[in-house]
Amino acid sequence: MIKVWTDGAEAGLLVRHGERGSAFTYLPRAPQERAVSVTMPVRVASWDWSFGLAPFFDMNLPEGALRERLRLSFAKATGTFDEFDLLTIVGRSQVGRVRYTGEDDQLYEDVPFQSVDEILAGRRDGDLFRFLIDKFAQFSGISGVQPKVLVRDENTSINLSHDIQRLSPSFRGATHIVKFWEPNEFPQLAANEFFCLRVAQRCGLQVPPFRLAEDAQALVIDRFDLRSDGTYCGFEDFCVLNARQTDQKYSGSYETSILKRFADFATAEEFSGDVEKLFTLVVLNCALRNGDAHLKNFGIVYDKVQEQARLAPVYDVVTTTVYMAKDSMALTLNGTTRWPDAKALQRVGETRTQSTPSRIKALFEQIAEALSDTTKELRKYMTEHAEFKDVGERMLQEWEKGRDLSLKAGNPTLVAVPDLKH
Ligand SMILES: Nc1ncnc2c1ncn2[C@@H]1O[C@H](COP(=O)(O)OP(=O)(O)OP(=O)(O)O)[C@@H](O)[C@H]1O
Numbered sequence: 001m002i003k004v005w006t007d008g009a010e011a012g013l014l015v016r017h018g019e020r021g022s023a024f025t026y027l028p029r030a031p032q033e034r035a036v037s038v039t040m041p042v043r044v045a046s047w048d049w050s051f052g053l054a055p056f057f058d059m060n061l062p063e064g065a066l067r068e069r070l071r072l073s074f075a076k077a078t079g080t081f082d083e084f085d086l087l088t089i090v091g092r093s094q095v096g097r098v099r100y101t102g103e104d105d106q107l108y109e110d111v112p113f114q115s116v117d118e119i120l121a122g123r124r125d126g127d128l129f130r131f132l133i134d135k136f137a138q139f140s141g142i143s144g145v146q147p148k149v150l151v152r153d154e155n156t157s158i159n160l161s162h163d164i165q166r167l168s169p170s171f172r173g174a175t176h177i178v179k180f181w182e183p184n185e186f187p188q189l190a191a192n193e194f195f196c197l198r199v200a201q202r203c204g205l206q207v208p209p210f211r212l213a214e215d216a217q218a219l220v221i222d223r224f225d226l227r228s229d230g231t232y233c234g235f236e237d238f239c240v241l242n243a244r245q246t247d248q249k250y251s252g253s254y255e256t257s258i259l260k261r262f263a264d265f266a267t268a269e270e271f272s273g274d275v276e277k278l279f280t281l282v283v284l285n286c287a288l289r290n291g292d293a294h295l296k297n298f299g300i301v302y303d304k305v306q307e308q309a310r311l312a313p314v315y316d317v318v319t320t321t322v323y324m325a326k327d328s329m330a331l332t333l334n335g336t337t338r339w340p341d342a343k344a345l346q347r348v349g350e351t352r353t354q355s356t357p358s359r360i361k362a363l364f365e366q367i368a369e370a371l372s373d374t375t376k377e378l379r380k381y382m383t384e385h386a387e388f389k390d391v392g393e394r395m396l397q398e399w400e401k402g403r404d405l406s407l408k409a410g411n412p413t414l415v416a417v418p419d420l421k422h
Pocket residue numbers: 063095142143144145146147148177208221222223224225237292296297315316
């Protein structure tokens with residue numbers, strides 16, 4: 001049995017149920033603010049799922065190398081190893097505001113310290129990832145296929161709008177995400193993501209602070225769900241908002257499962273700005289040729305679960321066609337996963353956002369400019385890091401293809417944008 005906590009308070013109990021399923025019951029008289037998810041309000045009846053965990057409980061379960069590592073370490077003790085076991089192991093340290101413990105346990109996070117500067121300086125050469133995964137795997141309640149861990153930086157300061165404030169000494173949660181890459185499969189993935197995030201930033205999208213290690217072995221990203229007082233805000237990905245488990249992250253369309261779904265949960269006052277940002281991100285993914293923009297790579301954040309939500313900052317944007325030349329989109333647009341042209345994207349923008357046609361054209365121009373500016377930065381980095389040259393060159397070729405098809409066609413003003421190669 002697992003005890004579920006929201007915002008540090010007990011919310012209910014999660015148990016195995018039926019042959020392969022689970023059931024979650026709120027504590028009697030739990031207030032609505034204790035709801036675990038915007039999709040699961042407090043109610044007397046239990047929330048049952050006939051196969052595995054309900055999408056919200058499934059949301060942060062590690063995938064890929066991290067999951068395999070946890071399975072190897074813990075499967076012996078339990079005999080078997082399923083989602084329920086995995087949640088028990090990583091439950092205390094999770095992305096977002098919900099935590100999981102044993103039925104009789106109290107809640108404490110206690111993530112070990114790790115200097116982020118040391119990771120960035122590439123000082124622990126050789127097996128940095130092995131070292132970090134040994135130390136942090138069981139504190140890493142975070143999804144995703146790429147190898148990564150959650151760490152607590154020794155020197156974290158929270159950047160308020162005007163002030164720098166240090167977290168209180170009693171704070172024990174994770175502050176950063178450290179992402180690595182598999183050299184044989186995805187060479188230079190950290191640098192690839194770094195430059196894609198730079199483009200997103202230049203498009204005016206909100207991106208949490210992110211840094212590339214000097215040896216490009218790791219990308220370190222600040223947690224955007226950590227508040228200045230050391231508590232965490234709510235976060236839910238679009239798998240949850242579409243009532244899907246992680247293994248269905250590639251099913252759905254950008255029109256319905258992303259843009260329309262966002263409207264169901266978004267804050268009314270901020271909707272037009274946020275949906276425009278969400279649309280910009282969809283177009284940007286086409287221009288960058290990111291074939292992995294699936295349901296888990298978009299999210300919402302909120303302070304109070306009963307109130308409406310904002311679009312989450314941008315994360316996990318990569319030029320995937322560098323590694324898989326034939327990669328296409330992760331979700332459909334106009335019923336196909338083929339890369340769309342600018343006309344098709346423009347139509348989607350006009351129907352799914354509240355922006356005018358000329359405003360949408362301006363968004364395309366902004367993306368083209370951001371690509372062009374980041375190209376210069378990427379070229380400079382390539383001259384200083386020979387090992388990135390091959391991947392870097394291919395990224396630029398892909399961006400040019402993406403720009404020509406998805407930003408330019410039917411949008412003649414963009415012809416004037418300088419050639420990205422120079
Ligand atoms: N800065 C952040 N702060 C808080 N949570 C984050 C942040 N960045 C990512 N996340 C969460 O962590 C998850 C995994 O991160 P990310 O998508 O970058 O990993 P990935 O392994 O590249 O994913 P994929 O399997 O899609 O390739 C995201 O789906 C999101 O839930």
